Amino acid sequence: MNEPRPFSDCRESRLAHVSILVAATVIAGCSSSDPSHDSTPQGGAAVSTSGGRSAGGTVANGGASLTDGATRAGGSATGGAEGLGGSATGGAEGLGGHTTAGQSSAICTASSYPAPSLNGTATLVTTGASGGQTEGVLWLVGSGALLFTEMTMSVSSTTVVPAKVGQLVPPNTVSTAVADSGTNGLAVDPSGNILGCSQKVQGIVSLNLATGTATTIINTDASGHHFNSPNDLTVRSDGTIYFTDPDYQIAGRTSETGTKGIYRLAPTNQVSVVDSQFVQPNGITLSPDETMLYVADTSASRIRRFAVAADGTTSQKQDFATVPAPDGGAIDCAGNLYWASNAAPGKIYVISPAGTQLGTISVGATDKPTNVAFGGADHQTLYISTSPSKVYAYALNVPGMPY
Numbered sequence: 392m393n394e395p396r397p398f399s400d401c402r403e404s405r406l407a408h409v410s411i412l413v414a415a416t417v418i419a420g421c422s423s424s425d426p427s428h429d430s431t432p433q434g435g436a437a438v439s440t441s442g443g444r445s446a447g448g449t450v451a452n453g454g455a456s457l458t459d460g461a462t463r464a465g466g467s468a469t470g471g472a473e474g475l476g477g478s479a480t481g482g483a484e485g486l487g488g489h490t491t492a493g494q495s496s497a498i499c500t501a502s503s504y505p506a507p508s509l510n511g512t513a514t515l516v517t518t519g520a521s522g523g524q525t526e527g528v529l530w531l532v533g534s535g536a537l538l539f540t541e542m543t544m545s546v547s548s549t550t551v552v553p554a555k556v557g558q559l560v561p562p563n564t565v566s567t568a569v570a571d572s573g574t575n576g577l578a579v580d581p582s583g584n585i586l587g588c589s590q591k592v593q594g595i596v597s598l599n600l601a602t603g604t605a606t607t608i609i610n611t612d613a614s615g616h617h618f619n620s621p622n623d624l625t626v627r628s629d630g631t632i633y634f635t636d637p638d639y640q641i642a643g644r645t646s647e648t649g650t651k652g653i654y655r656l657a658p659t660n661q662v663s664v665v666d667s668q669f670v671q672p673n674g675i676t677l678s679p680d681e682t683m684l685y686v687a688d689t690s691a692s693r694i695r696r697f698a699v700a701a702d703g704t705t706s707q708k709q710d711f712a713t714v715p716a717p718d719g720g721a722i723d724c725a726g727n728l729y730w731a732s733n734a735a736p737g738k739i740y741v742i743s744p745a746g747t748q749l750g751t752i753s754v755g756a757t758d759k760p761t762n763v764a765f766g767g768a769d770h771q772t773l774y775i776s777t778s779p780s781k782v783y784a785y786a787l788n789v790p791g792m793p794y
Contacts, residue, residue: 509750519780530766719762765791
């Protein structure tokens with residue numbers, strides 16, 4: 392297979408973007424709605440021609456409804472300590488008001504990194520409500536807190552899965568940041584807005600931690616068809632959003648797109664299809680240099696890789712690694728992937744940039760990992776969300792990306 396150029400030579404792009412996490416104050420999430428099929432070729436040109444993500448309004452060409460709501464309010468989050476354990480009330484202070492400089496040097500400062508220390512067992516941090524699962528772990532660098540989604544899975548197949556965003560301040564103080572987020576995966580954009588996927592509105596929403604509210608940013612493709620139930624997303628340093636749209640949480644709604652796609656949302660709000668051939672696309676992440684896009688196909692037990700051009704288009708899809716029932720993933724400063732396997736017994740598979748399995752990290756024998764993110768003061772703690780609803784932590788010897 393074609394190998395990416397060495398990460399030690401070209402980390403700057405994503406690391407510069409990750410620096411914005413210091414100032415993150417607003418959460419955005421993807422919400423569920425029925426997607427429509429976009430006929431753009433894989434990695435091809437965008438088909439919507441509207442302007443950028445400015446305040447308010449609707450995209451004129453392509454039918455993708457857009458609302459702003461990504462205000463940068465700081466302060467403490469509100470809400471009680473529902474779900475994931477603990478009795479803390481409110482959120483951690485200091486989610487806003489920080490400068491955005493210096494994060495690239497703060498995370499990946501070395502010219503080389505040791506092989507990750509693996510084959511250990513993660514430590515349980517907190518346990519949530521029965522009948523649920525945690526997802527979408529995201530470390531907020533500036534506040535020193537972990538955000539996560541807690542989904543209530545014990546509902547009927549025709550009911551949209553309820554979800555909220557929780558906040559964990561280490562070691563184990565947990566509170567509710569957004570009580571009705573409807574989200575799954577979480578990320579952050581270059582402006583500091585936290586992004587995520589919400590099955591509730593079948594699109595991407597922004598979540599305001601200060602007010603505990605969710606605002607829809609986009610929930611239709613370029614043809615005006617609702618997405619299915621967007622699951623996970625990753626954001627490039629220029630603001631391009633890549634997200635997956637399986638139908639896991641479509642509930643009783645009919646798919647308007649007729650496909651389970653991977654999409655690219657350009658900074659100009661142009662929506663295009665990256666790929667529509669996955670059985671169930673799931674976790675997604677960029678390499679540190681943003682030249683590679685990795686996407687899980689859960690039903691096929693494959694991680695696939697795309698080359699990413701300077702303009703954000705993708706090409707050269709190839710099978711990269713085999714992971715049993717892969718869910719969400721993250722990447723370290725050396726370019727090693729850490730991918731959650733949603734098959735019991737629960738493990739995180741660690742894969743080199745060459746596609747070689749380096750080892751595994753275990754969680755509880757009956758717990759199934761759903762997503763991972765690097766956090767902590769030294770960015771060397773791997774946080775792991777699971778089903779049933781728990782959060783684990785594993786100490787590593789190499790830093791990595793916060794989602």
